[in-house]
Amino acid sequence: MKVKWGVIGAAGIADRRTIPGMMLAKNAELVAVMEVTMELAEKIRAKYNAKRAYDNVDDLLKDEEVEAVYIASPVVFHKEQAIKAAKAKKHILIEKPIALTAKEGEEVLEVCKNEGVLIAAGFIMRFHAYHQKMKEIIESGKLGKVVSCRGQLTCWYPDIPGAWRQTKSTSGGGALMDMGVHCIDLIQYITGGKAKKVAGLIGTQTFKYEVEDSASIIFELDNGAFCYVDSYFNIPDAAAKGRLEIYGTRGSMLAEGTIGQVEGGKLDVVISDDTLGYNAQQDRVDVAPLEVKVEFGNMYTKEIESFSDSILNNKKIEVPIEDALQVQRVVEAAYESAETGKIVTL
Numbered sequence: 576m577k578v579k580w581g582v583i584g585a586a587g588i589a590d591r592r593t594i595p596g597m598m599l600a601k602n603a604e605l606v607a608v609m610e611v612t613m614e615l616a617e618k619i620r621a622k623y624n625a626k627r628a629y630d631n632v633d634d635l636l637k638d639e640e641v642e643a644v645y646i647a648s649p650v651v652f653h654k655e656q657a658i659k660a661a662k663a664k665k666h667i668l669i670e671k672p673i674a675l676t677a678k679e680g681e682e683v684l685e686v687c688k689n690e691g692v693l694i695a696a697g698f699i700m701r702f703h704a705y706h707q708k709m710k711e712i713i714e715s716g717k718l719g720k721v722v723s724c725r726g727q728l729t730c731w732y733p734d735i736p737g738a739w740r741q742t743k744s745t746s747g748g749g750a751l752m753d754m755g756v757h758c759i760d761l762i763q764y765i766t767g768g769k770a771k772k773v774a775g776l777i778g779t780q781t782f783k784y785e786v787e788d789s790a791s792i793i794f795e796l797d798n799g800a801f802c803y804v805d806s807y808f809n810i811p812d813a814a815a816k817g818r819l820e821i822y823g824t825r826g827s828m829l830a831e832g833t834i835g836q837v838e839g840g841k842l843d844v845v846i847s848d849d850t851l852g853y854n855a856q857q858d859r860v861d862v863a864p865l866e867v868k869v870e871f872g873n874m875y876t877k878e879i880e881s882f883s884d885s886i887l888n889n890k891k892i893e894v895p896i897e898d899a900l901q902v903q904r905v906v907e908a909a910y911e912s913a914e915t916g917k918i919v920t921l
């Protein structure tokens with residue numbers, strides 16, 4: 576059995592990553608694509624040999640063969656398109672951030688519940704084999720109690736006239752909204768904690784656009800750990816490593832280059848039993864990292880297969896929209912904190 580998919584906003588990340596991933600999925604079939612012009616839609620249709628191309632959402636949603644839609648349009652269109660899709664009884668995989676605000680996202684969720692359709696969020700990084708492994712290690716208890724986490728995602732993103740990401744009314748926010756959300760989600764997903772207190776230093780240091788190009792936020796998880804997320808649009812791509820670090824009372828997991836669109840990077844896991852006494856000498860002895868074996872695949876294929884499996888077989892949704900809404904509340908709390916200079920409690 577295969578879920579028959581339609582793609583809304585098919586020529587951006589959908590074309591770069593998600594549709595190629597979908598083509599490899601065992602339980603999914605691309606049926607229809609929608610873009611803003613027929614020429615563009617037809618180009619994508621032909622590239623992937625889909626059955627039909629549309630230049631508006633209403634027509635795609637009238638397509639009876641389409642059972643699920645992947646919404647990968649600019650954020651400003653997410654809410655309206657998701658609500659329409661739910662009312663047309665299509666299941667929905669929606670890109671991050673879910674909508675311009677958490678409140679808009681809640682409206683989407685409400686409609687999906689009323690219409691009885693499933694919805695999942697596009698936090699693709701959850702499907703990285705190392706991130707799954709990190710979650711497993713936390714659950715095994717080997718790391719002790721998690722006390723500190725750090726997530727970093729940056730890129731070089733200069734002023735581009737007309738770019739929807741650079742205007743608040745079409746993106747909802749800048750580096751934190753676009754990239755920091757992945758780090759917040761990964762920290763909460765891997766540790767199982769939820770942010771309860773948030774503070775942020777957020778602003779524009781380098782470019783002219785109105786959304787932030789710089790964001791450093793800290794938050795405390797409900798399980799006590801202190802976390803730091805840095806997301807910047809003004810650091811050259813090659814200059815940052817995309818770090819994800821989790822420290823516990825018995826060790827650490829240090830990932831580098833895993834927060835990205837291609838499954839790769841490296842992960843060092845250090846478990847130390849050297850926690851019995853205080854070493855006043857501080858003559859640190861290196862502990863060899865544990866060997867962590869994983870098989871890399873295509874995260875986008877895994878994402879589509881996972882949600883298709885939820886549709887076909889009731890499998891638990893790997894990225895529930897409730898989690899994505901919570902991430903968005905953390906982002907909003909960070910913006911509020913940056914504005915007021917106060918720590919915000921969720």
Ligand SMILES: NC(=O)c1ccc[n+]([C@@H]2O[C@H](COP(=O)([O-])OP(=O)(O)OC[C@H]3O[C@@H](n4cnc5c(N)ncnc54)[C@H](O)[C@@H]3O)[C@@H](O)[C@H]2O)c1
Nearest residue numbers: 583584586587588589611647648649650652670671672699
């Ligand atoms: N999962 C990931 O790895 C990943 C990576 C990048 C972006 N994203 C998310 O995907 C979404 C799109 O980002 P992008 O980088 O592809 O942007 P993009 O600008 O590259 O592509 C968006 C596409 O949507 C089309 N579009 C414009 N208006 C539309 C409308 N009203 N209805 C339907 N389509 C419309 C555009 O023509 C364009 O082809 C965002 O939510 C973004 O955060 C996810």
